Amino acid sequence: MRWRLSLLGTPSLSDGVRQVSLADTGAVALAYVALEGQCSRAVLSALLWPGSPEATARNNLRQLKRRLRLACDGDELLEGEESLQLSGNVVVDALQLRDAVLPSGASEEELLAGLQFDDSPELARWLDGARARVEGWWRKARVAELARREAAxxxxxxxxxxxxxxxxxxxxxxxxxxxxxxxxxxxxxxxxxxxxxxxxxxxxxxxxxxxxxxxxxxxxxxxxGTQLPGATAARRPLPMNILRPPVLAGREAEWQVLLEAWEAGQVLVIIGEPGVGKSRLITDFAESRGRWVRCEGRPGDREVPFATTVRSLREWRAVRPDVQIPEWARRELSRLLPELAEPGEALPPVSSEPDRMRLFDAITEMSTRLMGTYDTLVSDDMHYFSEADLALARYSFGRMYPTNGAGLPRCIQGLRKGEGSESLWSLVRSLEDAGVARVVELRPLGPEGVRSLLAGLGLGGAERHAERIARYTGGNPLYVVETVKHLVETGALEGDWPERLPPPGRVGRLIQRRLEALSPAALRLARVAALARTWFSYALASAVLEVGALQVGEAAVELEAAQVMAGERFTHDLVHEAVAGAIPEPLRRMLHVRLGEVLERMKAPPVVVAHHWFEAGEPQRGSES
The missing domain is CATH 1.25.40.10 (Tetratricopeptide repeat domain)
Incomplete structure (x- = not known):
């Protein structure tokens, strides 16, 4: 059996299902052997029971080992007779820190928090030294984890x-x-x-x-506002200023319109084709207005009611866990956030219009409390919102606008031109017709805008290709950046314009070249991510592909280095589309089968599981879910 020994904060021992209580002496004994490695029975018994006769101390240690063994269903945690060591079945959070890994869910409290040994100077000296070591490990692990996350x-x-x-x-x-x-x-x-x-x-x-x-x-x-140096422990194959160009180029006119609409108290709605720079303009403008918070639609959200809302509420609560909500709102929200339910509390499904309005009121109540310190709410990629999320948005706008100085954050929305449901565009039209919203449509950059974007990248050689790049990309900022990435990776940026490049007008071929350079393992991981959509995680991929976490991690590092994925998400929707569109049909069906099987075991919503069975060509299995 695998045991987890938590020495950070209050010491505890768990097998993943139950907790085993640890007396002070047992916790210190396990901590000493874990941190010092193999040690003699005589040394440990003398440290724990100073002043006791040697025979008594050795007998006390024997009894301590026996109590630990009985508490752990016969598993021996301290192995050996004269020389003791920790069992290989015990995972210790503090040792993960030593290896520069942040333990999942570990407390940032000190080692063996709350324990003092004033009556045992030798033990107290050891504990002080061990706590100082662990404090240094914390710093090392935090820096390493920051570098890993930034590189990813x-x-x-x-x-x-x-x-x-x-x-x-x-x-x-x-x-x-x-x-x-x-x-x-x-x-x-x-x-x-x-x-x-x-x-x-x-x-x-x-x-x-x-x-x-x-x-x-x-x-x-x-x-x-210049380029920053790279992360201390992370090297990227492409410069950081290509990942996020420092200059917002060619959007002066649109910025002025946004300023005027902001001053008029209107909702800002920014629409445009994929890759035209909606998200960048939105975030830069929101940043200029003060503190802001994001609510973001993702592929797959349309099929799951309130998917975007639930994810956003959880993210906001994680940032502001101190915010309290009224009891009536907590009860209503427990329908969507089970973690808010009291023990044994289970509300029936919403079955009437009054019930739905009360749920909407609860969501709005919680949202306004969580967003009370922000100046702006950014709702990006609204074309992915479910019908339930859109209905909630319409209701919330009716309550929140005009704000009348109520201290609520102002709203900026982003969505793709021509995508999304009729409900979404009906909402946009109604807000615009009522004078509540100002719609700004982004168009591709002109030649000067492309030249400004290239100049902002700070890469020698890029500007002299400005005219060719503008013509090749049609002025789409994403296409411009992807083209420069291609020129950097192929070493062509400093030379003449390549004789051959993928046909202009779409970035898919450029992305496809990036995919073709991936290892089979990395490509398989990307394909699972493309089909799993919102439900993708590295744990899910490990189960679907039937490979270990280490193999998935290595493939993930490769995808991140190639800027195909950033963490558990694609770097851009078009990358997602390019991966999904290139999956051979037989392989696509097989992956949908595996996703259906694994998500069913994970108790995913039936509608999500049914989607994969349908795509696999086995709709009858979806009806059984």
């Missing part, structure tokens, strides 16, 4: 980790620098500079010192 493109996860670190150690310049970088990379330049200002004040007030030169140098880069 998981900037949201990295940012959450950096924020927690900076909050815990407000005087730490290392934590502050990580937080500043990550905020900048997510388009939050103003927030990054505020972190520096807060850090500067804290250092002056608490320590009476100025920030280190590297901190000041980073602040200057942020003020100038």
């Amino acid at each position: 493109g998981d900037l949201v996860g990295a940012l959450a980790l950096a924020e927690a670190w900076a909050s815990r150690e407000p005087e730490s310049e290392e934590a502050g620098r990580h937080l500043m970088r990550l905020l900048y990379l997510q388009g939050q330049r103003g927030a990054a500079l505020k972190v520096f200002e807060r850090l500067e004040r804290t250092l002056e007030r608490e320590l009476g010192v100025k920030p280190l030169p590297e901190t000041l140098a980073l602040a200057r880069l942020l003020e100038q």
